[in-house]
Amino acid sequence: xxxxxxxxxxxxxxxxxxxxxxxxxxxxxxxxxxxxxxxxxxxxxxxxxxxxxxxxxxxxxxxxxxxxxxxxxxxxxxxxxxxxxxxxxxxxxxxxxxxxxxxxxxxxxxxxxxxxxxxxxxxxxxxxxxxxxxxxxxxxxxxxxxxxxxxxxxxxxxxxxxxxx
Numbered sequence: 001x002x003x004x005x006x007x008x009x010x011x012x013x014x015x016x017x018x019x020x021x022x023x024x025x026x027x028x029x030x031x032x033x034x035x036x037x038x039x040x041x042x043x044x045x046x047x048x049x050x051x052x053x054x055x056x057x058x059x060x061x062x063x064x065x066x067x068x069x070x071x072x073x074x075x076x077x078x079x080x081x082x083x084x085x086x087x088x089x090x091x092x093x094x095x096x097x098x099x100x101x102x103x104x105x106x107x108x109x110x111x112x113x114x115x116x117x118x119x120x121x122x123x124x125x126x127x128x129x130x131x132x133x134x135x136x137x138x139x140x141x142x143x144x145x146x147x148x149x150x151x152x153x154x155x156x157x158x159x160x161x162x163x164x165x
Contacts, residue, residue, distance in 0.1 A: 090115070
């Protein structure tokens, strides 16, 4: 038995309970560099806790396709985690509210090209799920000595399907 969820477009409003949408849409907050660069200022709430620091890593994930079977969710109780695609391809983002220490029913989002996301601290989310090769991302997250990962296997799994529209 599987459970089904439908992937929806990633919007600032829909994703707000889980994190931040990172993109350069709309009017820049400021024009800099002699008028040649628009700055979209302070778009993510980064949180590395009192014992952590920011680190930038490069991830290269295998592409997946829809329908996608979701079997694992994870969260990082000590820090936020931002994913910035290094290609123009959209990717799948899966999140869930907390239900007494385990993920509640997930929601799935499809990013638009050139959108990134930032998961807030302690938000349940699926693994990095690019839909096209190469699945290369810059990741900004917490670097520290304490454990910062909780994982839950989903039984039964969910199947993420594309929007029918």
